[in-house]
Amino acid sequence: QSVLTQPPSVSAAPGQKVTISCSGSSSNIGNNYVSWYQQLPGTAPKLLIYDNNKRPSGIPDRFSGSKSGTSATLGITGLQTGDEADYYCGTWDSSLSAGGVFGTGTKVTVL
Amino acid sequence: QVQLVQSGAEVKKPGASVKVSCKASGYTFTGYYMHWVRQAPGQGLEWMGWINPNSGGTNYAQKFQGRVTMTRDTSISTAYMELSRLRSDDTAVYYCARDRLERLYGMDVWGQGTTVTVSS
Numbered sequence: 001q002s003v004l005t006q007p008p009s010v011s012a013a014p015g016q017k018v019t020i021s022c023s024g025s026s027s028n029i030g031n032n033y034v035s036w037y038q039q040l041p042g043t044a045p046k047l048l049i050y051d052n053n054k055r056p057s058g059i060p061d062r063f064s065g066s067k068s069g070t071s072a073t074l075g076i077t078g079l080q081t082g083d084e085a086d087y088y089c090g091t092w093d094s095s096l097s098a099g100g101v102f103g104t105g106t107k108v109t110v111l
Numbered sequence: 112q113v114q115l116v117q118s119g120a121e122v123k124k125p126g127a128s129v130k131v132s133c134k135a136s137g138y139t140f141t142g143y144y145m146h147w148v149r150q151a152p153g154q155g156l157e158w159m160g161w162i163n164p165n166s167g168g169t170n171y172a173q174k175f176q177g178r179v180t181m182t183r184d185t186s187i188s189t190a191y192m193e194l195s196r197l198r199s200d201d202t203a204v205y206y207c208a209r210d211r212l213e214r215l216y217g218m219d220v221w222g223q224g225t226t227v228t229v230s231s
Contacts (some may be wrong), residue, residue, distance in 0.1 A: 002155060014143050035217040037156075044206055045148075045225050050217025092214035093209065097173040100146065100158030100215045 004029060004089055004103035011109035016079050019104045021070040028101055032092040034072040036065055039086045048087075049074065055102035076108070084110045113137035115207050115222035122228045128195040132223045133207035138220075140188035141165040144207040146218055147192045149179065153201040159205075161213055162190055170213065197229045 005023040012018045022034065034052050039044035047056055049065035052072065064075045070091055089103035118132040133145065147159040160171035162181040169181045180193045190207055205225045208218035 032214055033216050035215060037218075044221040045208075045218075046221070047171045047217050047219045050219070055216075056217070056219055090156070090158075090215050090218075099160070099170070100148075101146075102156040102158060105155040 002104045003093060003101050006060075006087075006093070006103040006106045008104070009109060011106045011111055012079050013111045014079055014081065016074065018079060019076075020074040020087055020089075020107060020108070022103045024070050024076070024091065024101075026070055027095040028070075028091050028093040029072055030070040031094055034065065034089055034091045035068050036063075036072075036074045037089060037090065038083075039088065041085070043059045045088065061105065079108075079110055081110050084108055097106045113220050115209065115220055117205075117207060117222040119175050120226040120228070121198050124229065125143060125198055125231055127177060127197050127229075129197060129227050130191055131195040131205050131207075131227070133190045133192070135190070135209070136199045137190045138209075140183075141185060143211055144213050145181075145183070145190040146208050146210055146215070147179075148206045148218075149203040150206070150224075151200070154203075157203075158215070159192070161210075163213070164190060175188055194227075197227075199229050201227065202229045203227060 010018045036049040039045045053065045083104040087106045093101045116134045124166045143174045146161045164183045210218045210220040
């Protein structure tokens with residue numbers, strides 16, 4: 001079971017904006033960097049955001065990340081049909097069983 | 112270009128072991144941590160552990176300790192993940208992914224995935 005909670009699904013029309021939340025605790029999001037990944041069907045995950053809010057080269061600025069306390073948010077503006085995918089947050093958990101943790105995943109549907 | 116190429120699909124019987132390879136190219140292999148992540152059919156991502164290719168140091172998820180071994184061969188820029196005592200619920204796609212440090216700052220390059228099927 002994942003320790004990071006995401007909504008199972010979000011949807012919006014093309015051109016609109018969606019936000020995906022990722023809720024954790026002080027042992028993970030609260031004290032570590034958050035990254036976000038996009039996974040298209042049948043493919044490997046792709047890094048969208050690292051260090052809470054930085055975009056790798058080649059990722060459009062339609063994708064943004066933020067963090068506040070023990071939660072993080074991914075925003076996607078100008079939604080496109082190609083954005084239809086699963087999205088995961090990830091971070092480190094510094095508890096006794098320290099290790100990487102991912103969110104439960106969110107399916108984005110473009111209506 | 113920077114890439115990670117993994118070994119091919121495997122079918123194993125319960126109780127057996129599997130060893131997946133991940134060959135790096137286009138960057139300095141010893142300059143990045145290599146993480147292993149798996150995804151069971153229809154499920155989310157699960158972190159398994161990392162290896163520091165420079166030192167050989169490892170850190171495994173508690174769930175897999177005693178069953179997983181991560182190694183590397185710097186002469187051929189290849190990382191390996193071996194999982195033993197396989198069970199049916201180990202059926203998954205296994206990915207390697209590099210990160211600049213150990214704490215999941217952002218895994219920017221992923222392998223294509225290796226499907227491991229455990230079935231009698």
